[in-house]
Amino acid sequence: MAILDLDMARNSNSTAPPCHAHTAPASDQQRRLRQAECNKAGADADDPNHGHRPGAEEEEEEEEEEELLLKGVRHLCERRGITRLPARYVLPPSDRPAAPDHQRSSCPTIPVIDLARLRAPAERAAALAELDAACRDYGFFQVVGHGVGGRGMMMLDVARRFFDLPFGERARYMSPDIRAAVRYGTSFNQLNDGVLCWRDFLKLVCDDLDGVVPSWPDAPADLREVVSAYARSSRRLFRELMEAALEALGIGGPGAGEVLADCDAGSQMLMVNCFPACPEPDLTLGMPPHSDYGFLTILLQDEVNGLEVRHADRWVLVDPLPGSLVVNVGDHFEMYSNGRYKSVLHRVRVNSARSRISVASLHSLPPARVIGPAPELVDDVKNPRRYMDTDFATFLDYLSSAEGKHKSFLQTRRLLTS
Numbered sequence: 001m002a003i004l005d006l007d008m009a010r011n012s013n014s015t016a017p018p019c020h021a022h023t024a025p026a027s028d029q030q031r032r033l034r035q036a037e038c039n040k041a042g043a044d045a046d047d048p049n050h051g052h053r054p055g056a057e058e059e060e061e062e063e064e065e066e067e068l069l070l071k072g073v074r075h076l077c078e079r080r081g082i083t084r085l086p087a088r089y090v091l092p093p094s095d096r097p098a099a100p101d102h103q104r105s106s107c108p109t110i111p112v113i114d115l116a117r118l119r120a121p122a123e124r125a126a127a128l129a130e131l132d133a134a135c136r137d138y139g140f141f142q143v144v145g146h147g148v149g150g151r152g153m154m155m156l157d158v159a160r161r162f163f164d165l166p167f168g169e170r171a172r173y174m175s176p177d178i179r180a181a182v183r184y185g186t187s188f189n190q191l192n193d194g195v196l197c198w199r200d201f202l203k204l205v206c207d208d209l210d211g212v213v214p215s216w217p218d219a220p221a222d223l224r225e226v227v228s229a230y231a232r233s234s235r236r237l238f239r240e241l242m243e244a245a246l247e248a249l250g251i252g253g254p255g256a257g258e259v260l261a262d263c264d265a266g267s268q269m270l271m272v273n274c275f276p277a278c279p280e281p282d283l284t285l286g287m288p289p290h291s292d293y294g295f296l297t298i299l300l301q302d303e304v305n306g307l308e309v310r311h312a313d314r315w316v317l318v319d320p321l322p323g324s325l326v327v328n329v330g331d332h333f334e335m336y337s338n339g340r341y342k343s344v345l346h347r348v349r350v351n352s353a354r355s356r357i358s359v360a361s362l363h364s365l366p367p368a369r370v371i372g373p374a375p376e377l378v379d380d381v382k383n384p385r386r387y388m389d390t391d392f393a394t395f396l397d398y399l400s401s402a403e404g405k406h407k408s409f410l411q412t413r414r415l416l417t418s
């Protein structure tokens with residue numbers, strides 16, 4: 001069912017890893033879009049124009065509309081009082097989020113990992129077992145006691161102020177180049193998405209932090225300072241969680257040392273997301289089902305919920321503890337752990353009452369690193385190798401291949417299916 005849509009994690013002349021895996025091929029999406037428009041208009045799905053060929057004037061209007069939509073959801077809402085969802089955002093019925101169900105309250109809570117327990121020698125073994133179970137059973141967990149403290153609140157505050165800037169100020173960072181180190185954009189992959197997502201974003205590559213910060217937005221005036229402080233604390237947390245996860249997997253010695261050194265030199269990208277209040281939230285999504293490409297993603301979010309995680313064949317709404325950070329396993333960690341840890345699909349719902357801000361910090365190893373199952377986790381009897389080795393070039397080949405239109409990248413690397 002899947003294609004990966006890219007959002008590169010490096011500057012324009014390098015090839016750093018993309019961090020998002022998107023599940024819907026553009027061509028499929030375009031077909032679905034036409035279908036969705038027909039569904040909405042009550043027309044025949046096989047006749048998207050309903051027997052009507054657009055004239056030059058209509059085509060021009062459509063182009064103008066498209067141009068407007070690609071300036072982002074916030075701009076659209078600012079320009080027009082929106083009371084109906086424009087057709088470009090309407091998902092076909094099968095892809096729409098189901099109306100919130102009342103069973104949600106009985107849904108399991110995402111596991112909580114307390115870093116204070118991981119740091120206490122007497123409690124570390126028990127906390128490691130909890131971390132191991134969370135990565136195996138959910139691929140998602142919440143972290144408390146993480147020490148990021150006020151930097152998280154400041155990060156959310158400056159993000160909100162950035163999206164509140166006049167459009168012209170934000171537009172300075174718009175770029176069609178998905179490899180740009182700084183990029184303001186909309187939807188998921190706006191160049192490919194047939195159905196647009198109700199989301200605007202600011203992407204900030206954080207590799208070589210001191211080198212890239214001067215290219216980040218200079219408004220709000222404190223953005224560079226606040227975001228770089230947050231990026232540093234997120235990287236420290238990633239390092240600490242990777243150290244614990246390797247221990248939980250039973251990987252020590254030089255194997256662990258090598259991976260941790262690669263974590264220190266690895267790539268990091270901040271996706272600062274804004275999901276404005278939406279007039280018809282049950283017809284669209286802020287982000288489509290996707291998995292993340294790297295090792296771990298650390299998510300900071302404001303008090304408005306929206307993240308849903310695939311668990312036991314249903315979507316579970318994440319209702320995080322105040323002050324916690326939500327962490328998920330990415331595709332690379334699933335491969336490295338030989339399938340023991342799960343990179344799971346997640347998506348973002350929007351709502352009609354409040355806009356939502358989230359900041360995903362996506363952490364990977366250096367792009368040149370070949371990723372494959374850790375030798376410590378493979379044996380011929382009980383744990384045969386489940387994934388082929390992979391690297392960034394293979395990922396790019398996959399994207400341009402026919403296979404890339406039908407599968408997820410993770411699926412293409414699988415040697416065993418169960």
Ligand SMILES: O=C(O)CCC(=O)C(=O)O
Binds near residue numbers: 271299
């Ligand atoms: O906003 C969220 O809850 C999730 C964001 C996300 O999945 C992403 O940026 O990859």
